[in-house]
Amino acid sequence: DAGITQSPRHKVTETGTPVTLRCHQTENHRYMYWYRQDPGHGLRLIHYSYGVKDTDKGEVSDGYSVSRSKTEDFLLTLESATSSQTSVYFCAISPPLNTDTQYFGPGTRLTVL
Amino acid sequence: KQEVTQIPAALSVPEGENLVLNCSFTDSAIYNLQWFRQDPGKGLTSLLLIQSSQREQTSGRLNASLDKSSGRSTLYIAASQPGDSATYLCAALNAGNMLTFGGGTRLMVKP
Numbered sequence: 001d002a003g004i005t006q007s008p009r010h011k012v013t014e015t016g017t018p019v020t021l022r023c024h025q026t027e028n029h030r031y032m033y034w035y036r037q038d039p040g041h042g043l044r045l046i047h048y049s050y051g052v053k054d055t056d057k058g059e060v061s062d063g064y065s066v067s068r069s070k071t072e073d074f075l076l077t078l079e080s081a082t083s084s085q086t087s088v089y090f091c092a093i094s095p096p097l098n099t100d101t102q103y104f105g106p107g108t109r110l111t112v113l
Numbered sequence: 114k115q116e117v118t119q120i121p122a123a124l125s126v127p128e129g130e131n132l133v134l135n136c137s138f139t140d141s142a143i144y145n146l147q148w149f150r151q152d153p154g155k156g157l158t159s160l161l162l163i164q165s166s167q168r169e170q171t172s173g174r175l176n177a178s179l180d181k182s183s184g185r186s187t188l189y190i191a192a193s194q195p196g197d198s199a200t201y202l203c204a205a206l207n208a209g210n211m212l213t214f215g216g217g218t219r220l221m222v223k224p
Contacts, residue, residue, distance in 0.1 A: 032216070100164075107156055
């Protein structure tokens with residue numbers, strides 16, 4: 001158990017509304033990631049972070065922003081949600097002594113109507 | 114850009130059968146190849162990690178192999194059980210700590 005929680009676990013929202021998903025970890029790891037999972041596409045990296053206020057874009061970053069003001073929290077924001085952002089979102093962390101692997105949170109199922 | 118493909122997308126086998134899941138990748142400059150398990154509605158659980166210098170890794174009834182030159186990895190599951198039913202995902206790690214995932218193989222083991 002890598003001590004990763006995600007909130008909310010489920011959310012239904014309407015097109016055009018802002019949405020923020022939270023990833024919280026209890027182990028003080030530097031590396032954190034946000035992925036989305038869609039049928040037929042596996043998991044795709046949205047954004048990642050190497051530390052507080054240190055973030056970078058992944059493969060599918062358009063329409064998403066992130067923030068990391070504390071080591072334990074990594075926030076993913078959809079500024080104006082669209083139906084194409086309906087997906088399951090996973091947060092992951094890499095432990096400091098083994099950055100080659102990642103441990104995943106339970107996921108957030110987001111539906112944009 | 115790395116691309117990872119898993120075939121088949123779904124597989125159904127009777128209990129007790131040995132089976133092989135396939136994973137192929139286009140960029141051989143990987144640091145490692147990882148296999149994950151995902152149960153319905155759950156996150157991913159790491160099963161095996163093969164470093165680029167290794168040929169295989171074993172954990173219990175699971176054995177994963179890696180052939181970088183051909184861009185392939187296989188996950189062998191021996192004596193399959195109904196509890197093995199899940200989606201299995203492979204992922205290649207490239208420079209920048211970037212994990213690229215395949216689409217997964219959904220396995221059903223029937224009693």
